[in-house]
Amino acid sequence: MDSKLHVVMFPWLAFGHMIPYLELAKLIARKGHLISFVSTPRNIDRLPKLPPNLEPLITFVKLPLPHVQNLPQNAEATTDVPYDVVPFLKLAYDGLQEPLIRFLESSDPDWILYDFAPYWLPPIASKLGIKTAFYSIFTASCLGFLGPPSVMMGDDEVRKTPESFTVSAPWVPFPTTVAFRYFEFMRVADFISHDSTDVTDMYRFGACIKYADIVAVRSCSEFEPEWLQVVENIYEKPVFPVGQLPTTAYDTGEETDTWWLTKSWLDKQIEGSVVYVAFGSEAKPSQEELTEIAHGLEKSELPFFWVFRNRRGPCDKEVIELPEGFEERTKGRGLVCKSWAPQLKILAHDSVGGFLTHSGWSSVVEAIQYEKSLILLTFLADQGLNARVLEEKNMGYSIPRNERDGSFTSGSVAESIRLVMVKEEGKIYREKIKEFKELFVNKDRQYKYVDIFLDYLITHKVASKE
Structure with a gap:
């Protein structure tokens, strides 16, 4: 044969x-x-x-x-x-x-x-x-x-x-x-x-x-x-x-301007202190959700790198916008990237400690690959089912939400990020990711x-x- x-x-x-x-x-x-x-x-x-x-x-x-x-x-x-x-x-x-x-x-x-x-x-x-x-x-x-x-x-x-x-x-x-x-x-x-x-x-x-x-x-x-x-x-x-x-991803050795600027900013941050925020290529928060996420990042007082997409494709008429003055108020502590960003390279960086994610499985696997703690905020498709699995295994923590309409507050965003990133009671989420790394990669x-x-x-x- x-x-x-x-x-x-x-x-x-x-x-x-x-x-x-x-x-x-x-x-x-x-x-x-x-x-x-x-x-x-x-x-x-x-x-x-x-x-x-x-x-x-x-x-x-x-x-x-x-x-x-x-x-x-x-x-x-x-x-x-x-x-x-x-x-x-x-x-x-x-x-x-x-x-x-x-x-x-x-x-x-x-x-x-x-x-x-x-x-x-x-x-x-x-x-x-x-x-x-x-x-x-x-x-x-x-x-x-x-x-x-x-x-x-x-x-x-x-x-x-x-x-x-x-x-x-x-x-x-x-x-x-x-x-x-x-x-x-x-x-x-x-x-x-x-x-x-x-x-x-x-x-x-x-x-x-x-x-x-x-x-x-x-x-x-x-x-x-x-x-x-x-x-x-x-x-x-x-x-x-x-x-x-x-x-x-095959690394050609060529560093784009986006990555060079991103890396230079990440290099200045304390190891494990940055929360990386990205919701994949499909998930798009509503304007109300986006505002709560932004204010939550502000209230968390932690450094963040946010890959921000304001629309899904050029024909998307519902353009979402950051709250007025947000980027000025968080300047230095946070960086908002409005173009494509190399997620693998960002997650691999030592200054990144946590990942606020939509729970898409590719993003989850990439986070585990680089031992980044998971803060979960689901939007579409199988993301909710993925989040349940991660919750059951203490591999991720979901931001508390209203059961009927899915709404959440900036306070719960800030509290969830701090829980997973720095608080003693969130230590289990940081440790479980390390335990599962070998299994995944x-x-x-x-x-x-x-x-x-x-x-x-x-x-x-x-x-x-x-």
């Missing part, structure tokens, strides 16, 4: 998805396998550079995104558009079906690893004799909470009200707090309702899992063994943890997960391709 694979990867059009897909692609290519990484031209151009040794093994396949009414020109990722425009991005993504089929027919891959959105892909791949793996960038706890494919696809009466998403599910056989809080669910309730594509996100998710040959999960059995068992039980097919996939363990996964892919290739 030929032990070399050709694997196609087809992530959803969000950088929080594309980056973990690229990390797994690099680990697979490292073993000499060929990767075709499929996305749109602008997204591929914005991905991190590959290490030179992997360039011959990873081919970026650029499929132009079809034009869809209500989707702005050049909008190719979730970060380019306001939240309410994302359904039109899914519609355009569905329009990649024909060009993707033509590529698959001409390139004859062994496997395709795909995301939660292309519910139409598994039957196409099956007809073409290509084996399929649903690769989840969501954790096993998130998948376990969402439930069996039949539930996701609407064939079950288990979950019909918002409240039913705020408690553990009947298929989870152990006590857990992993569930949405009411306000978290209401912010993502559209994922169980029809949008402009006439297909719910939950249906997409369920169909992608149901019709896959196997499932790969960004997880490791030492971190959430009970959840991986739940997922295997409810999916009734092989489930492979592929590790936490910490980001490994150990290279040998990461390679072992990928090797087990690859052994399966090689031995279960379609027979006619051997």
